[in-house]
Amino acid sequence: MADVRTDRPGFPAFLAGLLGFVAFETLTFFLLRWLTSGLGESDQFQPENTIVANWVKTSVFLLLHLVLVVVAVLTLSNVLPRRFRGQVMGWFYLSLLTMFVLLWPLFE
Numbered sequence: 001m002a003d004v005r006t007d008r009p010g011f012p013a014f015l016a017g018l019l020g021f022v023a024f025e026t027l028t029f030f031l032l033r034w035l036t037s038g039l040g041e042s043d044q045f046q047p048e049n050t051i052v053a054n055w056v057k058t059s060v061f062l063l064l065h066l067v068l069v070v071v072a073v074l075t076l077s078n079v080l081p082r083r084f085r086g087q088v089m090g091w092f093y094l095s096l097l098t099m100f101v102l103l104w105p106l107f108e
Contacts, residue, residue, distance in 0.1 A: 013084055013087065014087070017084075017087045017091060020091075021091045021094065021095070024072060024095075025095065025098055025102070028065060028068050028069075029102050029105070029106075032061050032064050032065060032068075032106075033106060035060075035064065036057050036060050036061050036064075036106075039056055039057035039060060054107070057106075057107075058103060058106075061102075061103065061106060062099060062100075062103075065099045065102070066096075066099065069092065069095045069096070069099070073088055073089075073092045076088050
């Protein structure tokens with residue numbers, strides 16, 4: 001008989017994943033905000049403000065964030081033990097949603 005274990009990682013693993021997710025998103029946001037600081041308009045409400053400069057900043061931010069998230073997922077899926085890998089895709093999907101939420105503080 002095959003030994004099929006259904007060991008769930010439990011709350012400590014979820015908490016570690018949550019803390020890692022928050023730390024990753026925070027560091028990623030500040031890094032990408034620094035990298036894209038020269039792009040876009042700082043004053044969003046000026047009369048001659050065009051959407052083009054801000055569109056470039058938004059596109060670069062989203063693309064770089066997506067690249068960092070995919071690299072993190074690929075790295076974690078190779079490094080983590082098998083029983084913790086089930087969490088990785090959940091955090092990946094949450095990161096995709098967070099990517100769009102982070103656009104709001106990016107332009108503040």
